[in-house]
Amino acid sequence: MSVRRLAKEQPANFTFNAKSEAEIAFWLGKYPExxxxSAVIPLLWIAQKQEGWVSEPALRVVADRLEMPYIRVYEVVTFYTMYNLAPVGEHLIQVCGTTPCMLRGSDELIKVCKSRIGEAGTVSADGKFTWTEVECMGACANAPMFQLANADGDHYVEDLDGPKLEQILDDLAAGKQIKYGPHSDRTASEPHGTKVLTDPSLYDGSRAKKIKLPNTGKAEAKS
Structure with missing residues (x-):
């Protein structure tokens, strides 16, 4: 794995907002004082979801909050590639380039990203996009695909090709809502040309039973 370093330009400070503080309370409730x-990974993730990346001041805030040495937080954030160590665009496109996706055309997706956005890791001129190539994301049956991370959350976009990705980029640039999941005639990862999941409750989570989560303050969650 290549060496990962913090961005040269950093903000003067960092503060968790009210939404982030509520999420922090949830995670801290899962561990003894x-x-x-042990909550360092989720707290770093919360910082990233708030700002889009993890800044050096954010590392210090996390270290202070968890009463742990700064170097330990630095070690975690530079080891896990899910953390962005520099600012990214409004929409972060993480293209899977592992063998199943490569065999199904991920090279075409990467070519589109390079031509429309620029080199991997850079922010597009309009500030809308950043793309990067990642390892297997577990959606091999729906290859090629990418994960889209933005203010709307983290979503898989699957069954793609070059023209489909071009249209997705156009729609995102125009502020339009795009379709998540397969961009084909199937639902989830059912076989092409065969409708298996005809009942939405088979895949939309509505059948999940509610359980009580321990040590979180949350009354219920779906299992």
Missing amino acids: TRKA
């Missing part, structure tokens, strides 16, 4: 450093 003497083991709260």
Whole structure:
């Protein structure tokens, strides 16, 4: 794995907002006070979802909050590639380039990203996009695909080709809502040309039972 370093240009400070503080309370509730450093990964993720990336001041805030050495937080954030160590565009496109996606045409998606956005890791001129190539995301049956990370969350966009990606980029640039999941005639990862999942409750989560989560303050969640 290549060496990962923090961005040269950094903000003067960082503060968690109210939404992030509520999420932090949820995660800290899962660990004893003497083991709260175990929440370092989710706290770094919360910082990233708030700002789009993890800044150096954010590392210090996380270290102080968890009462752990700064170097330990630095080690975590530079080890896991899911953390962005520099600013990214409004829409982060993470293209899977592992063998199944490559065999199904991920090279075509990467070519579109390079021509429309620029080199991997750079922010497009309009500030809308950043793209990067990642390893397997577990959606091999729906290859090629990418994960889209933005203010709307983190979503898989699957069964793609070059023209489909071109249209997706056009729609995102225009502020339009795009379709998540397969961009084909199938639902989820059912076989092409065969409708298996005809009942939405088979895949929309509505059949999931509610359970009580321990040590979180949350009353219910779906299993």
